[in-house]
Amino acid sequence: SSGEIQDVLGDARLLADFTVFLADVGDDKAIRDLWNLELYRHNDEMACAAADELDEQWQAYRTSPTGLGNFDDTREWEPHALPAKDILHKVRSKDIVDKEDEMYAFAVAAMVGLHVATVCSNLIDGHRVDHSPFGDEYDELLAENSRRYKIPVAGSAYSPKLIWNEPFMIEEFASVLFAQLRSYCGVTDEEYMDSLCRIDFEFIKFGSNSKSGEFFFFSYDQKFLLKTATPGEAQTLLHMLVDMRDRISEEPRSILGRYMGLYRLTMAGNLRLFFVMRAIPAVQNLGESRTYDLKGSTRNRRAKEIEHVGKDLNFLDEVGRLELAEAMAQQLAAIHKADLRLLRDHHIMDYSILTIIVDSNDPCKTKDARSRIKASSADKMPMVSLRGGISPAPAGTIGAMGRPGAPPPMPPLKHFTSAPMTLQVPRPGGFVGEVPTGTYGAGEAPAAKSPVSAARPSGDNPHTGIKSAGGNKTYYFGLIDLLVAYTKYPKAQFHGTQVLTCGQAEKSSRIPPRKYAERQVRMFRGICGLPRDKGDEDVFSDSSDGEASSEEDS
Known part of the structure; x- marks a missing residue:
């Protein structure tokens, strides 16, 4: 049915068509009233007032051949x-x-x-x-x-x-x-x-x-x-x-x-x-490359030979650290740390840094790396x-x-x-x-402080590629799996692992968000070739939500 103005709230195709009709006749006030109706639908008084204001325009829309007549x-x-x-x-x-x-x-x-x-x-x-x-x-x-x-x-x-x-x-x-x-x-x-x-x-x-x-x-x-x-x-x-x-x-x-x-x-x-x-743009037509899923933990973090994405221990064995100029390494580490502060404030853990390495020279340094390069170059899904x-x-x-x-x-x-x-x-x-x-x-939208249209050039952006200090490698980065919240179940997992591992649970993937973020900050600084900061032991202790100091005990 499309007999009542409230029908636009049940089918946004009607909302769009009615909006176009109002724009065509130049009725800006009705567009504002329609906006109010949509936004305040759960406020009976305001919604009814907006609907009353729109009644005349709605009836015109229903009967017009250029309105509902062509829907x-x-x-x-x-x-x-x-x-x-x-x-x-x-x-x-x-x-x-x-x-x-x-x-x-x-x-x-x-x-x-x-x-x-x-x-x-x-x-x-x-x-x-x-x-x-x-x-x-x-x-x-x-x-x-x-x-x-x-x-x-x-x-x-x-x-x-x-x-x-x-x-x-x-x-x-x-x-x-x-x-x-x-x-x-x-x-x-x-x-x-x-x-x-x-x-x-x-x-x-x-x-x-x-x-x-x-x-x-x-x-x-x-x-x-x-x-x-x-x-x-x-x-x-x-x-x-x-x-x-x-x-x-x-x-x-x-x-x-x-x-x-x-x-x-x-x-x-x-x-x-x-x-x-x-x-990540790098996944498009990369050719030969190495890909790693890095969390910052070492427990069960070695990929099997048949897996085409390496993990933390594979990275340490096959790469060790990235070849970055110090200034670029500092920029990357600062960006990563600020991103993790957001995730920490929303109680997120178990995320990874997807790291892709393209080497224009010889990327095949180990048997495991060769096997992963071959797998990542092949099409792993049926096309x-x-x-x-x-x-x-x-x-x-x-x-x-x-x-x-x-x-x-x-x-x-x-x-x-x-x-x-x-x-x-x-x-x-x-x-x-x-x-x-x-x-x-x-x-x-709020004005962006740095226009996206003027994206930073390749060689300076983690998404479009950062060049190594020697220029023969290109690195791509992206934080993935960002939707795992530290709820009751992962909390129980953490405390259970503490018991089973005799207090070594912090080596696992699922640990409290502040500890998780701090551990990954230390790991990322390390692979970027930077020394540990004095504040690395407690980099997020100033979180404003009050949970930072108590979450490990919950």
Whole structure:
């Protein structure tokens, strides 16, 4: 039903379409009222007042042929066969034989859902500029709220006709904050859509983590990784999001992993949370390289010969320390320490520094290193080409049709991609209700202190490559696995390990966040060739939340 103004809160496609209609008629006051309705939906008095203010415009929208009258018009989609015919049987089949078939169906649904969410949020937030009336609570509202998009079988002006018989829904969490993060990381909307929403379904890569049971996909160009998330991980990410945004705005060279979006797909009764991350550029067409997952611990930190990513002990044996100029080493260590302060303040542990080494001379110094170089150069995940012979889409736009004179509000149809994603059904009810289902205002992102568009040149940035002192090696760094909070379970693990190892638990991976951060700071300074600082023994004792001095005893 779309008879009441409150319907825009249940389907953000309507919210986007109504916003475009109001912008076309130049009603800035109504756009502000719609913003208030969305943001204050849980405040009955304010929501009702905003709805009353919008009643006249809503009735005009409902009856206008350039308003709700074209909402279900799918004519622009008709020339485009989506998806390719040679994979239709996979997503339509009732006899699913293996997980790969399920991943195809999920990838197609996520592709469409990501497109709808990204385009609609662009339309909504592009007309919202001044968020000052919302005051100091604005950032909190951004992180707490979400938008829901219904994807119908018959299609609409914002989504293609589905190739299965059940509608689905996608929820987009904290879209404004993630859009700001993408901007600060130099990721344009065009790049995001081109990588994740293509109509040609080319080269989707599937992978899984055998320990956790999680699945992930890389985008066809390997720029982005889509990975499943548990409810706890999603909640942790939302709690950190504002501080992450501010940190990357302040220091674009931050080693923190780049989270680009958080979504929940509801399909055939299953809920699947997933997030999108920007891959370290080094993973794209590196050729021969060595990769290490470094935590700063030594207990059980040696990779097996069949594993293509080394661990702490492998690094010590095969590399020892990085060949960095002292000034660059000091800069790297300072950036890393500031990043870890953020993680410490959010009680995060068990993260790693993904370190990739590309040697233009002879990278093969040991048998184990040679084996890992060979493995990391090979394609470790099955690559499936889904080229369906779809002709290039003509220039043109999706949705918001029938609005003469309005500029094209959406990316060209050619930016419609099948994305890398991960499958995992969250714990029943674990996420529902934990994140309020309200929505948030938009507005301009805080000004970045160092423009992302003027990214620091290669040779100076951990994400794009730092040259060794001799110039023959390039190092890439990224902090990964940032969503493991020090909750009751890891606390119990730590104390249990203390007993089993006769007080040696601090050599393990899972230790209290302050100790974890301090240990990794010492390790990273060491591999950068720097001496131990006097303050290394207690580098985070000044944490303001009060837990730093007591967490080890809890």
